[in-house]
Amino acid sequence: MASLTxxxxxxxxxxxxxxxxxxxxxxxxxxxxxxxDAACREFGFFLIENHGVDPTLQQRMHELSLQFFALPEEVKxxxxxxxxxxxxxxxxxxxxxxxxxxxxxxxxxxFGAELPATDPRVAAKVPLxxxxxFPASPPQLKEVVNEWFGEMxxxxxxxxxxxALGLKMPEDYFEQNIAADPTCLFRIFHYPPSxxxxxxxVGEHTDYGLITLLAQDSCGGLQVxxxxxxxxxxxxxxxxxxxxxxxxDMLDRLTEGRYRSTPHRVKNASGRDRLSFPFFVDPSWDxxxxxxxxxxxxxxxxxxxxxxxxxxxxxxxxxGTYLTAKVSKCFPELFTEVQENKDGPKQSMY
Ligand code: OGA
Ligand code: NI
Numbered sequence: 513m514a515s516l517t518x519x520x521x522x523x524x525x526x527x528x529x530x531x532x533x534x535x536x537x538x539x540x541x542x543x544x545x546x547x548x549d550a551a552c553r554e555f556g557f558f559l560i561e562n563h564g565v566d567p568t569l570q571q572r573m574h575e576l577s578l579q580f581f582a583l584p585e586e587v588k589x590x591x592x593x594x595x596x597x598x599x600x601x602x603x604x605x606x607x608x609x610x611x612x613x614x615x616x617x618x619x620x621x622x623f624g625a626e627l628p629a630t631d632p633r634v635a636a637k638v639p640l641x642x643x644x645x646f647p648a649s650p651p652q653l654k655e656v657v658n659e660w661f662g663e664m665x666x667x668x669x670x671x672x673x674x675x676a677l678g679l680k681m682p683e684d685y686f687e688q689n690i691a692a693d694p695t696c697l698f699r700i701f702h703y704p705p706s707x708x709x710x711x712x713x714v715g716e717h718t719d720y721g722l723i724t725l726l727a728q729d730s731c732g733g734l735q736v737x738x739x740x741x742x743x744x745x746x747x748x749x750x751x752x753x754x755x756x757x758x759x760x761d762m763l764d765r766l767t768e769g770r771y772r773s774t775p776h777r778v779k780n781a782s783g784r785d786r787l788s789f790p791f792f793v794d795p796s797w798d799x800x801x802x803x804x805x806x807x808x809x810x811x812x813x814x815x816x817x818x819x820x821x822x823x824x825x826x827x828x829x830x831x832g833t834y835l836t837a838k839v840s841k842c843f844p845e846l847f848t849e850v851q852e853n854k855d856g857p858k859q860s861m862y
Pocket of ligand 2: 719776
């Protein structure tokens with residue numbers, strides 16, 4: 513029997529972000545900023561609409577990606593990740609990534625900022641830096657990925673301005689500090705239909721950086737474990753034209769837990785092939801990530817509840833070291849060189 517006192521089901525907020533893109537202060541901007549702040553505090557996850565990204569661009573990327581994933585394994589393997597090594601670009605097969613220690617039931621294409629071999633960081637073999645590996649077929653995928661990359665970087669910067677304002681900081685706080693040259697990563701994932709209840713498309717994890725902008729198709733399957741609601745795993749709706757935004761560990765670290773990086777996972781139970789397109793906007797590679805000077809006392813640490821049992825607040829260092837340590841756990845064979853290089857920065861917490 514429904515009780516009059518029962519609370520409504522928890523739902524992720526859907527935020528109209530157009531005021532953030534117009535660039536002039538307005539009443540609707542302050543309403544938008546307070547919705548973002550409330551969503552970051554309460555959920556670490558929210559949905560956005562009116563973000564200005566052409567819906568046909570995602571459609572084209574979806575179709576071209578399906579064409580690529582349908583190619584024979586040996587053709588896809590022409591750009592397999594081993595080709596770029598620790599530059600971390602190209603294709604990996606189903607089971608090739610271990611997000612939470614077990615093989616994920618997904619295959620994917622990894623992209624990052626396009627850097628030529630002559631770039632000093634590429635020449636010095638700094639992990640995660642290098643040229644992209646684009647497939648020869650379908651040839652149009654390169655152009656569409658580059659366009660999406662630019663759109664997401666633009667939107668990610670606008671969202672970070674909103675996050676800064678929500679924290680009562682100057683709107684260019686991130687641009688002026690730790691995200692002056694943001695580390696941007698983009699992935700295209702294909703999740704085949706799930707075959708077993710015990711296998712995950714992506715195991716439980718939090719994202720590593722500042723914010724993630726995820727486009728997904730209509731299959732659904734993304735689940736989140738909300739930090740302040742005891743409702744188990746909540747399914748994130750898959751709505752046309754809507755992007756999912758979630759916070760990464762560095763925003764949790766910067767805000768000393770006022771904003772949490774929320775654990776999430778994926779199971780594709782739709783019976784269809786699922787595609788998703790996560791774009792990560794992260795601190796600059798060399799940025800030292802420390803707590804921001806924010807008002808009020810932060811909440812207590814949540815290490816014991818975190819998926820990896822590690823406190824993100826006890827950690828100190830540059831974002832590059834954090835990311836390399838995380839990524840080398842997911843792709844151990846690509847990073848043997850990095851792990852063996854003991855002269856590099858210390859990664860003791862891992
Ligand atoms: C990720 C992630 C979700 C998805 O890449 O970190 O959580 O739907 N992806 O692919
Ligand atoms: Ni994630």
